[in-house]
Amino acid sequence: MIANHSMKQKKSLINNLNNIFKKELKIKVDLNSKLYDFNQWDSLGNFNILLACEKKFGIKFTSKEFNNLKSFKEISKVVKRKL
Amino acid sequence: MHLLTSNFNLLHSNSSWSLLKKNNFHIDKDFDNFFLLINDKKVLEKYETIHIILNFNYSNKNELIKKVKYIIKNFDKIKNIFIYISSVFSKKKSEKLFQFLDKKTKIIYFQFLIHKEIKFNSRNQKFIKFPYEIRTIELISDVICKNIKIYKSKPYKLIILDCDNTLWGGILDEDGVKNLIFSNNAEGIIYKNFQIFLKSLKDKGFILSISSKNNEKNVWKAMKNRQMILQKKDFINPKINWLEKDLNITKILTNLSLRAEDTLFIDDNLIEIQKVKTSIKSINYIQFNKKTIFKTLNEDLRLKKFKILKEDKIKYKQYQLKSSFEDLKEKEKNKLNTLKFMKSLKQKVKLINFTKKNFDRAFQLIHKTNQFNLSLNRYNNFELKNIINNKDFSTKLVDFKDKFGDHGLIGLYIYKKEKNSIRIIDFLLSCRILYRGIEDYMIYSILNLNVNKNILIDYKPSILNNKLTPLFLKKDFFKIYKKTNKTKIFKISDSKSLNEAKKIFN
Numbered sequence: 001m002i003a004n005h006s007m008k009q010k011k012s013l014i015n016n017l018n019n020i021f022k023k024e025l026k027i028k029v030d031l032n033s034k035l036y037d038f039n040q041w042d043s044l045g046n047f048n049i050l051l052a053c054e055k056k057f058g059i060k061f062t063s064k065e066f067n068n069l070k071s072f073k074e075i076s077k078v079v080k081r082k083l
Numbered sequence: 084m085h086l087l088t089s090n091f092n093l094l095h096s097n098s099s100w101s102l103l104k105k106n107n108f109h110i111d112k113d114f115d116n117f118f119l120l121i122n123d124k125k126v127l128e129k130y131e132t133i134h135i136i137l138n139f140n141y142s143n144k145n146e147l148i149k150k151v152k153y154i155i156k157n158f159d160k161i162k163n164i165f166i167y168i169s170s171v172f173s174k175k176k177s178e179k180l181f182q183f184l185d186k187k188t189k190i191i192y193f194q195f196l197i198h199k200e201i202k203f204n205s206r207n208q209k210f211i212k213f214p215y216e217i218r219t220i221e222l223i224s225d226v227i228c229k230n231i232k233i234y235k236s237k238p239y240k241l242i243i244l245d246c247d248n249t250l251w252g253g254i255l256d257e258d259g260v261k262n263l264i265f266s267n268n269a270e271g272i273i274y275k276n277f278q279i280f281l282k283s284l285k286d287k288g289f290i291l292s293i294s295s296k297n298n299e300k301n302v303w304k305a306m307k308n309r310q311m312i313l314q315k316k317d318f319i320n321p322k323i324n325w326l327e328k329d330l331n332i333t334k335i336l337t338n339l340s341l342r343a344e345d346t347l348f349i350d351d352n353l354i355e356i357q358k359v360k361t362s363i364k365s366i367n368y369i370q371f372n373k374k375t376i377f378k379t380l381n382e383d384l385r386l387k388k389f390k391i392l393k394e395d396k397i398k399y400k401q402y403q404l405k406s407s408f409e410d411l412k413e414k415e416k417n418k419l420n421t422l423k424f425m426k427s428l429k430q431k432v433k434l435i436n437f438t439k440k441n442f443d444r445a446f447q448l449i450h451k452t453n454q455f456n457l458s459l460n461r462y463n464n465f466e467l468k469n470i471i472n473n474k475d476f477s478t479k480l481v482d483f484k485d486k487f488g489d490h491g492l493i494g495l496y497i498y499k500k501e502k503n504s505i506r507i508i509d510f511l512l513s514c515r516i517l518y519r520g521i522e523d524y525m526i527y528s529i530l531n532l533n534v535n536k537n538i539l540i541d542y543k544p545s546i547l548n549n550k551l552t553p554l555f556l557k558k559d560f561f562k563i564y565k566k567t568n569k570t571k572i573f574k575i576s577d578s579k580s581l582n583e584a585k586k587i588f589n
Contacts (some may be wrong), residue, residue, distance in 0.1 A: 023098050040096075047210065048097045051217040055099075063206045 010080070017076055020052045034071035046070060053079055084109055084129065085231065088117040089136040090147065092212040099220035106228060114212055118150050121158065128465045132163040132234060134227055136196075138214045139170035144180065152183065165230055165389075167223065169196040169214075171203060192389045194226065236384040239289060239367065241341050242281070243332055245350035246295035246302055246323070249371045250278060250313065255297055260305045273373045278312035280380060285317055287388050288395030290339065290402050293321035294331045294348070319399065320406045328355055329362040336363075338409040339402055340514040342454070347385070397491060404487040405515045425520060425587045429486040432524055432588055434479040437471045437495075441480055444492045448480075448511060452494075453547040455522070455555070456511035457540065458570075475500050477532075481525060483516060490516060496525055504537035505529070506572075514551060522555060523584030526575060538575040539564060 014031075021029045025040040025048070035046050050061055050069060059082040061069070069075050087093065087103060088111035094100075095110040103110065109130070111120065117135045120126050127133070139147055151166070158164060170177045177195070184193050202216040247254045251274045252264025264271050285291050291313070295302065302323050303315045315321075320338050322331035328350075336343060343366040350356050351371040359366060369379055380386060388395075408428075415424060437445050450461055462470065470476050481494035494512035498505045507529065512522050530538060542556060556571075560578040563571065 024096070044092075044094065044096065044211070048094060051094070051207075052098065055217055061206075063209065066206055066210055 013076060013080055013083070016056060017053070017072065017079070020049060020056060024048045024052050029072055031072055034073075049075070057083060059083070085132045085134065086120070086126070086130040087111060087134045087136070087227070088120050089138070090115045090117055090143065091136075091138055091208075091214055093136075094211065094213055094217075094220075097217070097220065099217060100224065102221070102224045103227060106231060108227075121154060121164070128468065130163075131463065132165060132231065134165045134167065134230075136167045136169070136223060139168065139172065139177075139180070140214075141171070144170075148180070148183070155184075163234070165192045165194065165227070167194050167196055167226065169201050171214075192230070194230070196223065196226070230389075233384050233387045234389060236387075237345070238388050239347045239385045240345040241290045241292060241335075241339065242284065242347045242349065243292045243294050243335060244281070245352070245355070245371070246293065246297055248351040249349060250274065251305070251309075251311070252373070255301055255305055260301070260308050263305060263309060265309050265311060270373065273376070275312065277371075277376060280377075282312050282317065284386065285399065288398045289386075289388075290341075290399065291318050292335050292339075293318050293323055294328045294335070294350075295321075295323045296325055296328070297323050299323035319402045320409075327358065329359045332359060332363060332366070339405060340454070340517065347383075400488065401490055402515065404485075404490060407487050408485075422583070422586060427486075428519070429484075430519060430521075430588060431484045432521055433482040434525075434528060435482055435492075437478045437480060441492060442467075442471075445478075445480055445495055448492070448495055448513070449509070452511045452513060454514045454551045455517055456509075456548050457507075457542045457552055458509050459543060459545060459548055460509055470497060477505075481512065481521065483521060485519075494521065494525065496529065498529065504539060505533050507538070507540040507575075510540060517551065520584045520587040523558070523581060524588050526560060527581045527584050530575065530577060530581065540573050540575055542571045542573060543569055544571065 018029065021027055021033075021041075025038065025045050027038045027040050029037075029041075033041075035041055035043070038045075041049075046069075047066075050066055053075065054060060057079055059079065061078070065078055069078060085103075085106070085108045087108055092114045093110050093112075095112045100108070100110050111117070117137070121133065121135070137147055137151070154164070154166075168181065170180065172180060181195070200222055201219055203214055204216045207216070208214045244250055247256075252270055253262060255263060265274050266272065267275065281291060293302070299321075305311070306314050320335050322335055324331065332346075332348065335341075336346065343363045346366050348356065348359060348366050348368040349371055350359075350368070353370055356368050356370055360368060367385070369376075369383070372379075435441070446462075446464065446467060449467065453459070471478055476497055476499055478497045479495060480492050481496075483490040483493050493516055495509065496507055496511075497509040498507040510525070512525070540561075542552065544553075556573060558578075558580055560575050560581050561573040562576065564574040565572040
């Protein structure tokens, strides 16, 4: 049951992140996507993604995280921890 | 299109700007780009309004203040620049810092983003040169959208006021001058502040008038003896008598040639309001309620005006002139329209070219004149400049004086020159000086300048110009030439009444 619940949570997190990429950068990403894989995902695009995550999930990235999170995996990992 | 620029990174692609983007905004991509942009003439022409957000901090304040001063000095005549200011300084220090903005600028509109609402974020400043929390974008968007709404709304032209329990508390006829509620404290201050507010509207070019069931002499006495903010001289064409208000208001509207749609009626008595509303359906009204009046006034976008042109300021005088003319007309009813009467008005018309100096007024006339505006073409800044600079077009503004005073620039015409003909595409006159022969004289002078040419004039009927204009087009020098879907074209030829118009002014 618990495993099932956390699976569901993870799925919805990934869904949410996908939507953020779609809304902010108009791109379709997958689990392995990272900064500069797309024209739109440049450094400003990356910041826009992080800011949108903060807004969407009601979390705050530290300065270090803000400057270092650069891939879908890293972002989803930190967001998950902060939820 | 509108433009948003700033002295920091706007994160132009961030989805939080969607509200502004939906409202036809271009968000500047470049960091700290406002000063370059605003110095680019093409940019100024391209956008209807330009919005600049400036964030002041310890390291940029001196340089930014210099730039703002430069903008005020050089761009004060250019319309539609909105500057939004936020600063990291305390409220007190900010006030001191921005003291220089007070009253210096008429056209550029400054707005301070409120300290409490703006949330700064040092991380965002450090990494992306965006000084605020991301949510601030939505707040700023709301402020800007509201300004655009105000910018697009048409301000009222005339405000008609009741006296008892509106301009002051109490009933003059029953309570007497001494007992009226009007003071610096308690209930009295509501009425005092209301008058202060009205006075500020008057200074912005709104016309104030009165419709009140009272004894006229006592009203002026009350204002004078109680040293009220508003005095007799502040009102134009006041109607203070025991007649029904709808009759009085109709009279005011006719005398000043203003439309009910552009008029606001403020009265405390709902029955009076309903009576007026029944007979003058399109009039706007506010029921005076001492508890909510300032909230109501503040929410009414048509009471706000960003730009105050010189013409707005002298408008009061011009309506006063119009009012004196109507009084004279009433006195001399029988002699009306005779050459002798017209001559006695000592009217002088001058046709002048469009220049940089009068461009704003030309633009204003094109956008504000409805009733006597044959084509209602509302050119934007850019289009109008193109017409002025195009040699195929002839453009003139009408300057008018009479024995009552200087009316200023009150009309204009634009015609297109073709091989054997000319076509008048714009012909408009402020309706407060209609029927003084000026409209005929304008036609006469076009004819005189274009002898032996086919002269055509466009009329595009709409609900805005279908009352006075058709009467004009019935005159003997017009003849219908062609009808298309939206435009009626008339041919103009010399006639008896044109020659009469000439006599009035020569």
